[in-house]
Amino acid sequence: VAVTERTDHAGTPLTVGIVGAGQLARMLCEAASALGVATVVLAAGPDDAATQVAGHVTIGAAADPQAIADLARCCDVVTFDHELVDLDGLVGLEDAGAVIRPGPRALAAAVDKAHQRRTFAAAGLPVPRFEILDGDAAGDVAALRELADELGAVPVVKAARGGYDGRGVVVADSLEEAVDAVRGWRARGVTVVAEAPCSFRCELAALVARRPGGEVAQWRCVQTDQLEGVCREVMVPGALDESTALDAAALARRVAEHLGVVGVLAVELFDTADGLVVNEVATRPHNSGHWTIEGAVTSQFENHLRAVLDLPLGATDLVAPAICSVNVFGSADGTGPGSLAAALDEPAAKVHLYGKEPKPGRKLGHVTVVGTDAADVHARAWRAAAALGTHVAASAGAAR
Amino acid sequence: VAVTERTDHAGTPLTVGIVGAGQLARMLCEAASALGVATVVLAAGPDDAATQVAGHVTIGAAADPQAIADLARCCDVVTFDHELVDLDGLVGLEDAGAVIRPGPRALAAAVDKAHQRRTFAAAGLPVPRFEILDGDAAGDVAALRELADELGAVPVVKAARGGYDGRGVVVADSLEEAVDAVRGWRARGVTVVAEAPCSFRCELAALVARRPGGEVAQWRCVQTDQLEGVCREVMVPGALDESTALDAAALARRVAEHLGVVGVLAVELFDTADGLVVNEVATRPHNSGHWTIEGAVTSQFENHLRAVLDLPLGATDLVAPAICSVNVFGSADGTGPGSLAAALDEPAAKVHLYGKEPKPGRKLGHVTVVGTDAADVHARAWRAAAALGTHVAASAGAAR
Numbered sequence: 020v021a022v023t024e025r026t027d028h029a030g031t032p033l034t035v036g037i038v039g040a041g042q043l044a045r046m047l048c049e050a051a052s053a054l055g056v057a058t059v060v061l062a063a064g065p066d067d068a069a070t071q072v073a074g075h076v077t078i079g080a081a082a083d084p085q086a087i088a089d090l091a092r093c094c095d096v097v098t099f100d101h102e103l104v105d106l107d108g109l110v111g112l113e114d115a116g117a118v119i120r121p122g123p124r125a126l127a128a129a130v131d132k133a134h135q136r137r138t139f140a141a142a143g144l145p146v147p148r149f150e151i152l153d154g155d156a157a158g159d160v161a162a163l164r165e166l167a168d169e170l171g172a173v174p175v176v177k178a179a180r181g182g183y184d185g186r187g188v189v190v191a192d193s194l195e196e197a198v199d200a201v202r203g204w205r206a207r208g209v210t211v212v213a214e215a216p217c218s219f220r221c222e223l224a225a226l227v228a229r230r231p232g233g234e235v236a237q238w239r240c241v242q243t244d245q246l247e248g249v250c251r252e253v254m255v256p257g258a259l260d261e262s263t264a265l266d267a268a269a270l271a272r273r274v275a276e277h278l279g280v281v282g283v284l285a286v287e288l289f290d291t292a293d294g295l296v297v298n299e300v301a302t303r304p305h306n307s308g309h310w311t312i313e314g315a316v317t318s319q320f321e322n323h324l325r326a327v328l329d330l331p332l333g334a335t336d337l338v339a340p341a342i343c344s345v346n347v348f349g350s351a352d353g354t355g356p357g358s359l360a361a362a363l364d365e366p367a368a369k370v371h372l373y374g375k376e377p378k379p380g381r382k383l384g385h386v387t388v389v390g391t392d393a394a395d396v397h398a399r400a401w402r403a404a405a406a407l408g409t410h411v412a413a414s415a416g417a418a419r
Numbered sequence: 420v421a422v423t424e425r426t427d428h429a430g431t432p433l434t435v436g437i438v439g440a441g442q443l444a445r446m447l448c449e450a451a452s453a454l455g456v457a458t459v460v461l462a463a464g465p466d467d468a469a470t471q472v473a474g475h476v477t478i479g480a481a482a483d484p485q486a487i488a489d490l491a492r493c494c495d496v497v498t499f500d501h502e503l504v505d506l507d508g509l510v511g512l513e514d515a516g517a518v519i520r521p522g523p524r525a526l527a528a529a530v531d532k533a534h535q536r537r538t539f540a541a542a543g544l545p546v547p548r549f550e551i552l553d554g555d556a557a558g559d560v561a562a563l564r565e566l567a568d569e570l571g572a573v574p575v576v577k578a579a580r581g582g583y584d585g586r587g588v589v590v591a592d593s594l595e596e597a598v599d600a601v602r603g604w605r606a607r608g609v610t611v612v613a614e615a616p617c618s619f620r621c622e623l624a625a626l627v628a629r630r631p632g633g634e635v636a637q638w639r640c641v642q643t644d645q646l647e648g649v650c651r652e653v654m655v656p657g658a659l660d661e662s663t664a665l666d667a668a669a670l671a672r673r674v675a676e677h678l679g680v681v682g683v684l685a686v687e688l689f690d691t692a693d694g695l696v697v698n699e700v701a702t703r704p705h706n707s708g709h710w711t712i713e714g715a716v717t718s719q720f721e722n723h724l725r726a727v728l729d730l731p732l733g734a735t736d737l738v739a740p741a742i743c744s745v746n747v748f749g750s751a752d753g754t755g756p757g758s759l760a761a762a763l764d765e766p767a768a769k770v771h772l773y774g775k776e777p778k779p780g781r782k783l784g785h786v787t788v789v790g791t792d793a794a795d796v797h798a799r800a801w802r803a804a805a806a807l808g809t810h811v812a813a814s815a816g817a818a819r
Binding site for chain 2: 033045046048049052053054055057058071072074312316317325330331332333334338339356359360363364366367368369370371372373374384389
């Protein structure tokens with residue numbers, strides 16, 4: 020690709036390369052366009068979501084260090100749409116002078132759950148009781164049974180790498196089912212994390228943006244509602260009391276500083292009887308933060324760009340007291356989204372569709388409504404999402 | 420271009436072609452990306468502002484009916500970034516079945532000031548006292564002198580077609596200067612509008628979005644501040660009292676209905692001692708409405724797309740009581756914009772840069788600040804705009 024390096028009159032470098040071209044890259048490109056920032060995406064194929072809006076598109080595999088090296092040569096900073104990348108390759112590129120934000124050390128926590136649990140526990144960050152299973156088959160199964168005995172419960176088992184949106188996670192009904200999952204992964208050489216199932220009052224997410232020098236911006240923590248490991252809706256502030264929200268924000272900031280992350284970090288947390296526990300981390304904009312596009316002065320996408328370009332971060336204040344965001348999925352028969360006209364019949368709905376090929380259960384878009392009353396924004400967001408094919412989850416009460 | 424026709428599951432056509440690829444097209448493409456609407460722009464050159472963010476780019480002249488015919492073939496509806504187009508060519512295309520919104524009849528009011536003044540006056544819409552000069556040189560000059568006698572003032576003279584941002588308008592100090600301007604235009608066959616200079620308390624702008632069936636959405640009318648015919652800043656609500664704002668909105672709606680416009684219509688008005696007078700109209704998103712991106716539930720760009728696609732219009736409520744938007748221009752030495760980092764040092768500033776080649780006085784971007792206090796948002800917006808090179812106009816008081 021021939022990309023013209025873009026700088027402002029003061030010489031600020033303004034070309035961002037994005038590894039991956041899904042909906043997060045698409046929304047990064049929308050924010051980049053507003054700021055006058057140039058974008059180059061490394062897409063797996065020409066129909067990826069972000070290719071319609073990126074300044075330049077290159078086709079290649081995100082796990083191929085050579086493809087990322089080529090991307091790095093035509094931009095000022097490389098950042099990420101997802102974490103299905105080759106960490107060792109990134110370390111080599113960074114050593115060769117490429118600017119990669121977040122860097123491989125921070126990315127490792129999102130790429131590798133075993134590494135994340137180990138380093139977080141060592142740093143005193145609250146994680147569930149866990150065991151890493153990466154030895155011989157007999158020893159791994161014995162360790163899993165021991166952990167189950169200790170917990171008095173069937174451990175949750177997770178592939179350390181490659182999972183997302185509930186994939187790579189098994190919440191088994193019986194210990195034998197968990198054993199089978201571990202055996203299957205280990206037979207393919209996959210490291211497994213086995214950990215205590217958390218019983219929680221609610222799930223929440225805390226979002227941080229951090230610049231290279233350490234400047235941090237944080238948004239209001241939010242309540243998330245998951246179905247089968249996939250986020251269905253985000254409520255701001257949801258059922259979170261102020262003190263839990265502040266604790267979660269402080270914990271997310273500790274995680275950001277521990278990782279030395281540059282860009283946006285999302286920390287998904289369980290609010291348990293014993294306090295907050297880290298569930299997952301993502302070192303990029305995150306589904307739990309899509310509400311910031313309309314609901315905050317500066318969106319997670321804009322602040323991610325500002326952070327990786329080492330520009331001052333924008334204000335993160337809420338623009339209204341109640342915000343609800345609902346995801347739109349491909350239907351069971353692999354079609355979707357539903358009727359845009361019907362969704363827009365709700366005049367307050369901010370509809371985002373990602374231009375992705377529909378598949379059953381695939382995230383195709385989201386709807387956000389901003390307002391003053393929690394029940395009202397919830398009802399309006401679900402009304403529009405339902406028109407697009409998202410059916411109201413049983414767990415989603417109208418008053419939240 | 421090979422463009423895949425995009426529809427939603429309900430079959431709604433979702434590919435918009437845009438004639439022109441300046442900043443309005445760029446911001447239309449940003450809004451289109453969010454909605455999952457596909458875009459094709461007809462750009463004059465590969466570096467035009469919207470080419471970085473459009474789904475597809477074709478290169479051609481906006482005034483060439485064949486280029487517009489080619490564009491129409493690869494999209495569901497054709498709309499416009501500017502009005503420097505061939506009206507007769509558009510009529511032919513429409514007769515051949517192309518969907519063009521706004522249509523040529525509405526566009527004519529924006530393309531041709533003489534036509535606009537004549538038809539508005541005939542419809543009882545308030546316009547300044549005017550004369551159309553399109554006869555022989557001696558008769559035109561005599562008519563201008565007669566009008567000056569009648570007014571007791573030097574008429575403002577305007578080329579009927581081709582002007583924008585103060586170009587094509589002469590506000591002369593002496594009648595002889597106005598005579599010279601008229602002679603120059605008439606010698607080149609340009610029709611001229613001569614009209615009464617308006618002394619006004621303030622300039623305002625009213626924005627309407629209208630669907631094919633007549634559904635209308637309107638935003639709060641705003642006060643604009645012009646310097647040498649170019650909008651410098653927009654204040655919402657500015658010094659406008661509620662009753663003037665409502666009168667202006669009602670007048671703008673009459674104009675929209677008179678023209679049968681589809682899409683966004685901007686009406687620039689003078690608030691004079693004798694009431695509101697129409698100054699200019701634009702049948703597209705307009706500089707006076709950029710504040711709607713952050714300041715309203717639905718922006719002018721999104722509602723323009725929704726209107727031309729015949730989708731339900733979005734809510735236009737303000738998200739905050741005070742909004743200020745300031746334009747960013749190329750500096751006298753042809754550089755710009757200034758330091759993005761310094762502009763973003765104002766955390767509330769929403770900076771928009773259009774990626775345009777700088778030229779002296781060229782619009783390169785704008786800054787919007789949304790908040791609760793008029794003086795505060797004004798100061799913050801100007802602080803960020805000043806970092807980008809816009810100097811505070813003498814007329815811009817800090818309290819507006």
